Amino acid sequence: MRPNQPAVDGYADRMADTPPGSPLPPAPAAPPAPAGPPTGKTPRMPLRRLGWRRFLVLAGVVLLIAACAVFMVFTLGQSLGVQALLIGVVAAILPVPVLVGCFLWLDRYEPEPLKYLIFCFAWGAFVSTAASLTVNDFAANRFDDWGLPSALTGVLVAPFIEELTKALGPILLLVFRRREWSGITDGLVYCGLAAVGFAMVENILYLGGLGYASGADRYGPATGIQQVIAIFILRILLFGFAHPLFTSMTGVGLGIASRTADRRIRVLAPIAGLLLAMMLHGTWNLLPTLTQATGEAIIMLYGFLGLMVPVFFGTVGLALWLRAWEGRLTERVLPDYVRAGWLSPPEVAALSSLGRRHAARSWARRVAGDAGVRAMRGYQSAATRLALLRDGALRGLDRKPADQERTAREERELLDAITEYRSFFVGRDPQAPAGVWDGTRYQLRFPDGTERAVDAPDEPVVPIPVVLSPAPAPAGYPPPAPPGWPALRPPSPWPPTHP
Numbered sequence: 001m002r003p004n005q006p007a008v009d010g011y012a013d014r015m016a017d018t019p020p021g022s023p024l025p026p027a028p029a030a031p032p033a034p035a036g037p038p039t040g041k042t043p044r045m046p047l048r049r050l051g052w053r054r055f056l057v058l059a060g061v062v063l064l065i066a067a068c069a070v071f072m073v074f075t076l077g078q079s080l081g082v083q084a085l086l087i088g089v090v091a092a093i094l095p096v097p098v099l100v101g102c103f104l105w106l107d108r109y110e111p112e113p114l115k116y117l118i119f120c121f122a123w124g125a126f127v128s129t130a131a132s133l134t135v136n137d138f139a140a141n142r143f144d145d146w147g148l149p150s151a152l153t154g155v156l157v158a159p160f161i162e163e164l165t166k167a168l169g170p171i172l173l174l175v176f177r178r179r180e181w182s183g184i185t186d187g188l189v190y191c192g193l194a195a196v197g198f199a200m201v202e203n204i205l206y207l208g209g210l211g212y213a214s215g216a217d218r219y220g221p222a223t224g225i226q227q228v229i230a231i232f233i234l235r236i237l238l239f240g241f242a243h244p245l246f247t248s249m250t251g252v253g254l255g256i257a258s259r260t261a262d263r264r265i266r267v268l269a270p271i272a273g274l275l276l277a278m279m280l281h282g283t284w285n286l287l288p289t290l291t292q293a294t295g296e297a298i299i300m301l302y303g304f305l306g307l308m309v310p311v312f313f314g315t316v317g318l319a320l321w322l323r324a325w326e327g328r329l330t331e332r333v334l335p336d337y338v339r340a341g342w343l344s345p346p347e348v349a350a351l352s353s354l355g356r357r358h359a360a361r362s363w364a365r366r367v368a369g370d371a372g373v374r375a376m377r378g379y380q381s382a383a384t385r386l387a388l389l390r391d392g393a394l395r396g397l398d399r400k401p402a403d404q405e406r407t408a409r410e411e412r413e414l415l416d417a418i419t420e421y422r423s424f425f426v427g428r429d430p431q432a433p434a435g436v437w438d439g440t441r442y443q444l445r446f447p448d449g450t451e452r453a454v455d456a457p458d459e460p461v462v463p464i465p466v467v468l469s470p471a472p473a474p475a476g477y478p479p480p481a482p483p484g485w486p487a488l489r490p491p492s493p494w495p496p497t498h499p
Contacts, residue, residue, distance in 0.1 A: 068126040068129075069122075069126040072130055076201075076204060079209065080205075081213060083212075084212045084216070084224075085208050087207070087224075087228060088203070088204040088205070088212065091207045091211075091232055092201070092203035092236075094232075095237075096196060100121070100193065103188070103193055103196070104117075106185060106189060106319055108354060109185075109326045109354070110384045110385065112186060116173060116180060117193055120170055120191075120197070121193045121194065123168070124195055124197030124198040125198060126201070128197075128198050129202065131165045132161050132162045132165055132198075135161045151292075154285040154289065155289055158281070159278045159279075159281035159282035159285060160278050162198065162281065163246060163278045164278075166198050166243075166247050166250075167191060167194070167277070169194050174254050174258055174270075178258060182326065182388045183255050183326065184251070184252050184259075184322050185323060185326055187250075187251030188248050188319055188322075191250050191251030192247065192251065194247060195244040195247035198247075199240070199242075206231055206235060207228050207231055207235075210227070211224065211228035211231045212224035215228075245280070245308070246277045246280050246281040246284070248277075249280060250274045250276075253272055253273020254270050256269040256273075259395060260395065261395055261399070284308065287303040327351075327354065329387050329391060330351040330387045331348060331349070331351075331352045333390050333394075334348045334383065334390075337415075342415055343383075347383075351380060360376055360380070361380075364424075367425060368424055374424075375423075375425055376424075378417070379418055379421035382414050382421060383414075383418060386411065389407060389414065393407055
């Protein structure tokens with residue numbers, strides 16, 4: 001419900017503290033809404049224009065990834081053989097959907113554009129592996145020429161070149177698409193997908209080469225398959241988290257840099273994360289080297305249980321906490337728009353947890369069909385992006401006038417999109433009385449024609465099937481904006497028109 005005057009401090013502030021884990025009652029059964037779903041197309045956010053410079057950069061990145069992919073297929077096929085290559089590909093792909101699914105689950109509040117997720121995965125799978133393979137082979141040859149064991153490559157060279165090249169793809173996104181970063185969660189997702197792509201191609205080399213090819217050449221295909229299964233269990237089932245875990249350290253650093261206005265932190269946080277990733281990777285590679293050199297298997301066991309397991313569970317705990325924090329961001333930021341007249345308290349509360357968002361989509365489907373649920377998804381995405389946009393502005397991320405103008409333009413686009421999305425599902429529930437939120441109470445009009453004020457509950461009922469009624473803009477609207485934030489615009493006329 002749109003307020004007809006700014007909300008006073010109180011309900012909107014208490015709403016911001018609504019516990020995100022509050023249980024939701026089941027949606028009641030209702031007769032069909034008297035007004036059917038709208039026939040117009042579900043609105044969508046305006047797309048960026050693809051200028052010639054962006055086109056050239058995009059074409060260059062695609063050509064680089066394609067060239068590296070061809071290089072890796074040719075190199076692996078030449079060294080492994082076609083049969084070993086195919087077996088390695090099939091075995092290495094098996095865990096990929098599970099790992100990718102974990103990162104997509106982590107990113108459910110504000111899903112990143114699919115093209116950027118594919119870019120990070122492809123960068124790690126082809127560009128990073130091509131560069132790492134070339135540098136590692138060169139270093140191994142140099143160590144042989146110097147009479148040093150080639151195993152030193154895995155400790156002194158591989159961790160540095162592999163972590164650096166895996167991180168370059170997400171770093172490019174941070175430099176050229178900083179607005180697509182909402183914080184550490186995005187850093188974990190982008191860097192994690194790059195690491196999953198890298199690990200997939202590296203596993204092809206291990207499963208196809210050290211597994212099938214070496215076993216088949218010595219004792220026949222049956223032995224080759226047995227070795228593939230053994231390496232799969234040891235390398236993927238037990239230690240398949242290693243590469244994503246290492247690179248997630250870089251993701252934390254990049255995520256911190258993406259949400260700070262301090263230039264020193266913007267530089268130091270990614271460097272610190274990258275160095276930590278390199279050290280973890282180098283330590284992990286050192287454990288089997290020491291085990292083989294000393295014959296003491298206890299070294300590997302102590303290293304795994306004493307170092308990798310605590311780091312793994314600590315990182316998982318951090319990721320889960322950050323995921324919940326991202327969900328509560330809307331409760332901390334969007335009440336400003338409640339006071340300004342763009343949102344009602346229950347709308348903000350309905351965004352605070354995945355359970356409430358799912359309940360809101362179920363309600364939208366019940367009252368407005370498929371168009372309603374599509375609009376609700378768009379509404380939730382736009383509202384989350386709006387919260388991130390305002391949070392970034394309040395943090396001082398937009399220093400240049402051009403950035404501030406762009407933020408103001410994106411803010412207006414998101415607010416207009418929210419209004420358009422809302423029109424697809426509000427006012428279509430026959431169980432909901434029409435009304436207006438006046439800042440402290442609901443002014444409701446019931447089916448029998450009576451009108452009365454209803455006090456707001458301590459916790460908003462979510463999702464609430466509201467009817468947005470036109471209301472005059474309050475005196476002094478729009479309200480003054482916080483320092484560094486462009487002023488809010490008045491709401492668009494209601495109801496919006498559809499083609």
